[in-house]
Amino acid sequence: MNQIHKFTSSRLFSLLGPTRKARIVSASALFLAVCAFGAAGVAPLAPDAADLPVKSVQEAVVMPDLNAQINALEQQSSTEQFVHEEKIRAGDTLATLLTRLGVDDDAAENFIKKDKVAKGVMQLKTGKRVQAQTDEEGNLQWLRATVVDGKDNPVTNIKVSRKGEGFVATEEAAKLERRVEMHARTINSGSLYAATDSNEDGAKLPDTIVKQIVEMFSTSIDFRGDLKRGDHFNVVYETFWQDGEFIRAGRILAGEFTNKGTTYQSVWFEDPQSKQGGGYYSFDGKSLKKAFLKSPVEFSRISSGFAMRVHPVSGQWKAHKGIDFPAPTGTPIRASGDGVVDFAGTQNGYGNFVTIKHWSNYTTAYAHMSRFAPGLKKGAKVSQGDIIGYVGTTGWSTGAHLHYEFRVGGEAKDPSKMNVTAQAPLTTAELTRFKSYASDMSHRFALLQPGGSGGTRVAAK
DSSP: OHHHHHHHHHHHHHHHOSSHHHHHHHHHHHHHHHHHHHHHHHSOOOOOGGGSOOOOOOOOOOOOOHHHHHHHHHHHHHTOEEEEEEEOOTTOOHHHHHHHTTOOOHHHHHHHHHOTTGGGGGGOOTTOEEEEEEETTOOEEEEEEEEEOTTSOEEEEEEEEEETTEEEEEEEEOOOEEEEEEEEEEOSSSOHHHHHHOOTTSOOOOHHHHHHHHHHHTTTOOTTTOOOTTOEEEEEEEEEEETTEEEEEEEEEEEEEEETTEEEEEEEEOOTTTOSOOEEEOTTSOBOTTOOOSOSSTTOOOSBOSEEEEOTTTOOEEEEOSEEEEOOTTOEEEOSSSEEEEEEEEOGGGOEEEEEEOSTTEEEEEEEEEEEOTTOOTTOEEOTTOEEEEEBOOSSOSSSEEEEEEEETTEEEOGGGOOOOOOOOOOHHHHHHHHHHHHHHHHHHHHHOTTOOOSEEEEOO
């Protein structure tokens, strides 16, 4: 019995394999085979396919109309539209513009040349956008453009459209989108324009806004020499857009300028109910409109102040009753305050000379001009910042400069020591509305100064 057992084990051992790995693999295969045989033994037999019922199904298949599909594709291709946009280039003619727009349509070109409204396209300024839609053959479907005035402000939108076999041209008043922008800048080089030209926050400040900054704070800050590194300013102003394109900058709504530790603030307010015109105010509601500019010439140093001196022409020791601002010939001269021209002409050693009467008994005088501003004459009204003439060297002058005088009751005074503000205050109701508006501007300034700032805070004067 033991011999039989040994023989069986030995025979089984030889069948499974000589190594342990081989025996495991062989045993696994034998186990699976036994399971499969058992399953086959208990599974029912499938029915014979010949005994299954047969059912015939018939369905008519309509073949596609290939000709109709081809015609539809050709129709779709023939009505495909293309929209192009181009900017007017120097020396452009209507023909060259239409070619760049993909327009190959003599009838459209002739219509634009002859139609009273459509030919406004031919008067567009360099840099202005024109859009056109054509079909694949270059036939014009429509053309759009905006006509601007002498100050580059959009006036009308012109549209030329295909109508049947011809064209029609329509125009409508340009509609602009108004946006409010906020920016902060730091003076790093002592130059205001260097700061405004930088792209610290991805935007260069428009030149018209820079000019307004100078006008707004010129009564408190001498931009010729007062700026220091580390000075900074915040400005909130309006811009106008059309179809996503920047058109122009508008008015500064609020500004603050920190110069040598003192912060000057100004906010524009136009009362919606009184409708008496707007003006700049301090944040406590005091009008800043009637302040005199500190310098009638932008970015010019003082070569001779209000003091005794040796006259450069006569050589005599005498009082210099004004301030001299040297500047290149042709530099614009601005009225330092609102007023009426009292004199515009030639006067002795003053050369080309202008005097302006302001409110009360204040007068300002401007001498040695190379020429006067167009239309300037006695009795003309001028506003603060208006150009009244240009720097020159007429009269008793040894070089191009502006001689500027500030007179009170006809007597010359040192303008650098004058602090004149005179304007009717806001009424109680107006002040209430103003405070609500000014509060919004203060909040905007706070957003521009996340770290806060120290120093004294006063109104621009």
